[in-house]
Amino acid sequence: LESLAYHIYFLVIRCRVGNATYNSLIDNLKNQSPFIYDVAVNLADLIRRHFSVIVSDPEIGYLALVLGGMLEQDSLPGRKLNTVIVCGTHHSIGLKIQERLARHFSGDLNLLGTIAALPHNVADSQHILFLSCLSEPVPYSNVLTIGSILSDRDLRHVESYIAGYRQQAAKKQLHTLISEFFDERLFFHNLTFSDKYEALRFLTGKITACGYAPETFAEEVLQRERISSTCFMGAFALPHALTFCASHSALCILSSDTAFHWDEHQIKFVCLLVLAEKDREHFQPLYQHLVDILCNAQSLSAITAAPDPASFTAQIELLF
Numbered sequence: 001l002e003s004l005a006y007h008i009y010f011l012v013i014r015c016r017v018g019n020a021t022y023n024s025l026i027d028n029l030k031n032q033s034p035f036i037y038d039v040a041v042n043l044a045d046l047i048r049r050h051f052s053v054i055v056s057d058p059e060i061g062y063l064a065l066v067l068g069g070m071l072e073q074d075s076l077p078g079r080k081l082n083t084v085i086v087c088g089t090h091h092s093i094g095l096k097i098q099e100r101l102a103r104h105f106s107g108d109l110n111l112l113g114t115i116a117a118l119p120h121n122v123a124d125s126q127h128i129l130f131l132s133c134l135s136e137p138v139p140y141s142n143v144l145t146i147g148s149i150l151s152d153r154d155l156r157h158v159e160s161y162i163a164g165y166r167q168q169a170a171k172k173q174l175h176t177l178i179s180e181f182f183d184e185r186l187f188f189h190n191l192t193f194s195d196k197y198e199a200l201r202f203l204t205g206k207i208t209a210c211g212y213a214p215e216t217f218a219e220e221v222l223q224r225e226r227i228s229s230t231c232f233m234g235a236f237a238l239p240h241a242l243t244f245c246a247s248h249s250a251l252c253i254l255s256s257d258t259a260f261h262w263d264e265h266q267i268k269f270v271c272l273l274v275l276a277e278k279d280r281e282h283f284q285p286l287y288q289h290l291v292d293i294l295c296n297a298q299s300l301s302a303i304t305a306a307p308d309p310a311s312f313t314a315q316i317e318l319l320f
Contacts, residue, residue, distance in 0.1 A: 007066050008047060015053035029064045031232060034291045035284045040064035041228050042242060048227075060228050080110040081162060086132040087114050090148065093133065097150050101131075104155055108162050118143065129161060174289040175320040177282055178251065181274075184309040185210055186252040196262045200225065200239060203252045203272045212274050213246040220245055221272070234265035236294045238287065240273035249282070250274040253312065255304045269294070269304045293319065 030037045040063040044055035055063075083101070087094030094114030102111060109129070118130060122140050130143045138145070144161060146154040186206060193199040204218035220241035224230070230239045252272035259266035271290060275283055294300045299319055306312040 004066055004070065007063070011055070011059055011063070012047065012051045012053055015051075015055060015059065027233070029061050029068075031291060031295055033064065033068060034232075034238075034287050036068050037061075037064045038287065040067055041224070043067070045223075045227055045242060055227075057228055080108060081129050081165060082112055082127060083109045083129045083131060084112050085114045086116070086118055086130055086134055086143075087148070088116055088134060090133070093148050097131070097133070097146070097148075100150050101158070105158065105162070109158075129158075129165070131158070170285070170289050170292075171320045173285055174293070175316065177286050178316055179313075181249050181251045182253075182309075182313065183210065183212075183250050186250055187309040187312060188252075188254045189307050190256050190258075191254065193260055196225065196237070197222065199254060199260070199262075199270065200272070203239075203254060203270070207246075207250065207252055207272070207274055210250075212248050212250045213241075217241055217245055217274070229263050231262050231265055231267065232291060233295060234267070235297075236267055236269040236271070236300060237262050238271055238273060238290060238294075240275070240287075244275050244277040244280045244283075246274045246276045248274075249276045249279045255306065255312075257305075269300060 037060070040060050043063055044060045047053065047055055085094045085097050085101075087097070091114055098111050098114065101109060112128075117134070118132065118138065119125070122130065122138070122143060126142050128142060130140075131146050132138065132143055133146060133148045135145075144157055146157070186203075188203075188206075191199075191202070193202065200221055201218060204213075204221050207213050208215055208217060220243060221239055224242045225239055229237075231237045252274060254270040254272070256268050259268050262270075271294075273283075273286070275286075294303070302315050302319070303312065306315050
């Protein structure tokens, strides 16, 4: 916190004398760490209101770099993978394996201990990784055979499994959230707007009309957009409010066969995020996963081409 305070102190001085720090990594930060960047945007708004200065996009990017060293993006509960070592009667060997795994995967694995044999309900324990030193083949995807002397090859296999497990868990979580928050009344295709602010006023008006958020929601979304654009890669936008002010969570979709203006870019897809206080823990994974999916040009094209709600949900099913 002390280093962050010093950074903010000199940031305010730079803003007051008009000497902003240039940051060429801003687009990379937005695309690769959208949640951290959005935290920086909210902090920039607090600085603006408290010190009466305008915090530029490059300075927001620099704030994101500072915050990135303080915040763990994988700090959500349950992100560590529960892991059991199956070592027969060789308990001491199992403990040595556990010690080495702890050194290599302290932030990835929740090591539960060692057991002599695989349990009878392995098939029903897909959220547990079993690392087996036993020689017999096991036809379960969540059982990896490792050597009694843990090799670098074994470590790579575990690392690959963790990456695949997290990818599938993220896709499943995103699919669940989109299905839960999607409302056919909030899907719009091939509408024409002069600029992003006209589009946002239309979308936030529909949100309010459907009872998802109060009248103040529109200004919150516009204020967030004025601080820093929510456009990614010049291809799509994920606008949202500065606070969790909605009464119910929803996704408001705007897509078009022809590109429309969003700042200096031409985009075809907008997803307005509407989140209630009770769903605030979903913001980080939803925001991050949406950016990951939409940064894939093929996925973005498929979703944007959906002309109606049924086609949109069908594309979501295909993607996940």
